[in-house]
Amino acid sequence: MTDNPLIDADLHGDAFLASVRSILGDKGTVIDTDDMAPWLSDWRGRYHGKARVLAQPADAHELAAMVRLCAKQGVPIVAQGGNSGMVGGAVPDDSGTAILLSTRRMNDIAIDADTMTATCGAGAILQVLHEAAEAHGLRFPLSLGGKGSATVGGLVSTNAGGTQVLRHGVMRALVQGLEVVLADGQVLNLTSNLKKDNRGFDLKQMFIGSEGTLGIVTRAVLKLSPAVAERRVVFVGLESAHRARELLVHCQKAMPAALEGFEIMPRQCLDAVVEYLPDARDPLGEGHNWYALLEFVADKHAAATLGDEVEALLMDALEKELCADAAIAANETQAESFWQLRESIAPAERARGPAMQHDISVPVERMPDFIIAVEKAILKRWPGHEVISFGHLGDGNVHLHVIAPSGSEREQWERETGKSISRFVYELVTAWGGSISAEHGIGQDKLQTLRDTHDPAALSVMRAIKRALDPAGLLNPGKLV
Amino acid sequence: MTDNPLIDADLHGDAFLASVRSILGDKGTVIDTDDMAPWLSDWRGRYHGKARVLAQPADAHELAAMVRLCAKQGVPIVAQGGNSGMVGGAVPDDSGTAILLSTRRMNDIAIDADTMTATCGAGAILQVLHEAAEAHGLRFPLSLGGKGSATVGGLVSTNAGGTQVLRHGVMRALVQGLEVVLADGQVLNLTSNLKKDNRGFDLKQMFIGSEGTLGIVTRAVLKLSPAVAERRVVFVGLESAHRARELLVHCQKAMPAALEGFEIMPRQCLDAVVEYLPDARDPLGEGHNWYALLEFVADKHAAATLGDEVEALLMDALEKELCADAAIAANETQAESFWQLRESIAPAERARGPAMQHDISVPVERMPDFIIAVEKAILKRWPGHEVISFGHLGDGNVHLHVIAPSGSEREQWERETGKSISRFVYELVTAWGGSISAEHGIGQDKLQTLRDTHDPAALSVMRAIKRALDPAGLLNPGKLV
Known part of the structure; x- marks a missing residue:
């Protein structure tokens, strides 16, 4: 760090960089290419960018000084946290004009x-x-x-x-x-x-x-x-996605304060996971068309009765034929193994070959119909593909993967077929009153899709707010709006 | 209604009014002074305004057409619902240039x-x-x-x-x-x-x-x-506002899902209400410095055990000396009578004479200290007044009334003393990290106070958003921003 940024500027031939260093010190100013590299691509390796400098302020005071400097000099700023986003929202473009502003040191x-x-x-x-x-x-x-x-x-x-x-x-x-x-x-x-x-x-x-x-x-x-004092994790076999939704409503009515998770997956997902994970096994004896993973929790106040309540609820659901079979995890190890089935769907599917993934939502009550309709429509147009929808049924949010026919070459398939499939999925989701991004955001990945599918009135309000708060357009340009 | 607004315009000598009538029809177009009068003053009679026309669209389609007309002609629009606000936010100014746009017919x-x-x-x-x-x-x-x-x-x-x-x-x-x-x-x-x-x-x-x-x-x-299947309403006597806060934390930890209301009042409030209401009586035998009204509710699922849980919680609180005495309403009639004590504070206080009322919040954990500090500071500067704070302790929000010395003449006191007291209260609240408006809003009543006390950065962002969404400044001018 120096008191006179101009001297530093001469040494490095870059007045801007000298100013950065005078604000952030050496620890906060990263220009080494190798040190910057991990932060200039997203973790899935789909987006790559360049930056003038990786700025790592120690606190909000330093960060604000950096932003003032960039505002004065017209330098774009891409803020970044853990760089674990799904839509390239924290990766700069490849012009190298922006700074990458990491908040990682501000971790108190x-x-x-x-x-x-x-x-x-x-x-x-x-x-x-x-x-x-x-x-x-x-x-x-x-x-x-x-x-x-x-x-x-x-x-x-x-x-x-x-x-x-x-x-x-x-x-x-x-x-x-x-x-x-x-x-x-x-x-x-x-x-x-x-x-x-x-x-x-x-x-x-x-x-x-x-x-x-x-x-x-x-x-x-x-x-x-x-804190959670007690939990019950349940793995349920279901005849259909419609039954899953009925079971969800049943659980929400009976135990609204305890039901914390309701995840669904079709049989193909469970099969793929069981094949993928060395020690995994189907918690239920015989095969079902659909499965749901339910989590009920209680704080210390409600802990004593949770087990009995969940059992009674499931007995009732079985009697009403909302579900076909159910296994309550006997202990924490089994509970974790149930969750591992759910959490391994993404890697298990990835291991099967190229696929287009969509993080979409529709109104919860329409989700079962949507799952059937989207699969039918895609298979009609692209025979030989496989369509799976799994995830947060309780939130009306599934991850919809369309898997290429086996033997497809990844890049060629994505370019020639995958992109068209995604466009088709997003159009269908929009027509069903849903969202092209339920939880992953827009970033650079879905910017064009948002422009193509979103309400023009909403887009114009978003742009007006963007202009009002960032008139020079320096904050994360090329993302979201 | 006519197909040709120009003809109507000639008949009435007002082209604008004719256009309004062509959009809204006769039913939606009110110009009779008597019919408009109730909607041109707020219900407390503190604000009075004028309007060109009271527009009552039947649906969003008509309403949007009205807004387009006003945008084209540069006519300000004051939207109004039930006209039961506390800060004059739905009353037009007295220039008579604005239209009053009532949504009351859109009540499906x-x-x-x-x-x-x-x-x-x-x-x-x-x-x-x-x-x-x-x-x-x-x-x-x-x-x-x-x-x-x-x-x-x-x-x-x-x-x-x-x-x-x-x-x-x-x-x-x-x-x-x-x-x-x-x-x-x-x-x-x-x-x-x-x-x-x-x-x-x-x-x-x-x-x-x-x-x-x-x-x-x-x-x-x-x-x-x-729906609520069961409730328990409890009236509690307390040594101090600090004990009230401790009892609140105790209840929130023990029964977070059941505690729905936690209202406090000082002894003066209860005394005033008992004097004001013909049939009211103190639910507890002896006098306490402070009182709290607690409501616990359960849906049908949790109804069976609610009574026992509330009793156990109170026994524990009494043992720990968080409260001095407690009465659980024996039935719905008694529960309602407890609530009536709380709801009668405002009229009971009004009956005692002129007062300045402040709807303020501070962080919940600071509220007991604040209540003591604000009373002390006001009485030091304005001896002979009375300061009472009552209301939603659970939300860190009290209604702070400063009552004039008995015999004060209302208008004179408000002008010469009341306004200074309010300014003092708002400055103190701001210094304590609180809000000058916890739930009533800003409207026209607190616009100047907001400008005087709020963070300049927040005000500038608010103005930027206002300009972005309403560049001509036609929507409820003179309110909030």
Whole structure:
């Protein structure tokens, strides 16, 4: 670090870089190509970009100074957390004009057991937050596959979902306050710990899910829940997706406060997982067309009766023929093995060959019809393919994979067929009143699809808000809006 | 109604009015002064305005046509629901240039028991919605004093609170979708019944609590809850406001899913109510410094054990000396009488003479200290006054009334002393990290106070969003932003 950025500028031949270094110091200023490389591609290797510098501010103060510098110089800023997104939202373009602004050093976590909140720097990692809350007999009730790398700032900026949305909602429902650095470098403090505050527009809502296009989240106050004292994980065999939906309604009516997860998968998924995982086995004896994984939880207050209630509920469901068979995990090991079946669907399917994946939602009550209709329509047009829908039925959100005929060459199939299939899926989803992105966001991956399918009035309002908050268009350009 | 607005224009000498009539017909076009009068003052009689016409569209289609007409002609629009707001937000200014746009005719309600939602026209009245939900074994868990006149559109536009916020949240938490007419007359349909949708900014959030300044809410999809099968209402005597907060935490930890209301009042309030209401009596034998009213509820699933759990919780609280005495209502009549004590505070205090009323919030955990500090500070500066704080402790929101010395003349006191007291209260609240408006909104009443006390960065973002969505400034001018 130097007091005079101009001297540094001469040494490096880059006045901008010297200014960055004067703000962030050496630790916060990464220009080495090898050091930057892991952060310039997304984790699935589908997007690659370049950056002038990887800026790693130590706190919101440094970050705001960086944003002011970029605003002054007209330098685009791509904010990044754990780089575990699904839509290329945190990868810069390949022009090399942008800076990559990592929040990873801003990773402090403070748990307040009294107010049941966690105040986290944007770079705090989800799994570390889980552990910090547990140490206080609390929990942060949002979890997803990338929890070991996903950061709080990224979860907020993408309005993340996961497997506990049914009971606790998406990230938006868990955010109590935010601190955001605006495009001009002003720090907007929206972290007040107020349960009720009607002083005009709830500005924090605009930044949740905005993928770094309106401001950069530097801090979040998150709501915690009491720790789970008891859980019951159930694996259920079903005649159809329609029965799954009926069982869901049955469970929600009987135990609304306890039902935390309701995931479905067709038989092909279970077969693929059993083949893929060395030790996996079908928890139910005979084959069924569909399966559901249910999780019921209770805090210490309701723990004593949970087991009996779940058993009674399932007896009732079997009697009403909502499900064909059910296995309640006898212990935590078995519970984990049930969940492992669910969590292994994605890798098991990937191992089978090329596929187009779609993170879509429709109204929950229409999902069974949609699953049948989309499969039929795709197979009619593209015979030889396989269509599977699995995931968060309780949220009206499935991951819809269309698998290429065996022996297909990946790149050729994606180019010649896969893209058309995706376009077809998104058109169908839109026609059914659904969303082309249920939980993964838009990023660069779905930007054109959003433009093609979304309500023009909504798009024009989004653009107006973007222009209002980032008139120079420097925040994460080419993403979302 | 006529096919040719120009003919009508000649007859009335007002081309604008003729155009209005051609859109809305005679039923929707009110110009009679007597018919308009009740809607041109707020219900407390503190604000009075004028309007060119009271426009009463039958549906969103007519409403959008009206907005397009006004946009074209540069006519300001003040949207109004039940006209039961507290801050003059739905009363036009006295220039007579604006139209008053009432949504009251758009009052359809459709309950979907399967998805547990209610789709309501903006003009649907809260109490009618309550009854419609009950008829399906469901409920809409937001209630407040003005429920007989407050409309869904008004509740959304003011992000209303009430007495059930502790468990169910404010209006924002209960809105699943909105239909909004934008300043240019475009209809923005955000009513999709999707539990998860990550297609960019969650635009509906901007319109919730925006008091008709960004768009006009024409329809809302609201979340319903299972009907209450059992409740326990408890009246508790407390040594101090600090004990009240400790009891609150105790209850929230022990029965988080059942605790629905936690209201506090000081002894003066109870005394005033007992004096004011003919049949009221103190539910507890001896006097206490503070009182709390607690409501615990259970749906049919949890109903059987609720009574025992509440009794055990209270025994524990008495043993730990969190409260000094407690009475559980023996039946619904007694439960209602307990609630009547709470609901009669405002009229009982009004009967005592002039007072300044403040709807404020601070972080819940700071509220007991704040209540003591604000009383001390006011009495030091204005001896002879009385300071009472009562209401939603569970939400960190109290109504803070400062009562004039007995014998004060209302107008003189308000002018010479009351206004200074309010300014002092708002400054103190702001210094404590609180809000000058917890649930009533800003309207015209608190606009200057907001400008004086709010974060300049937040104000500038609010103004940027206002300019983006209503560049001509025609939507509810002079309110909120």
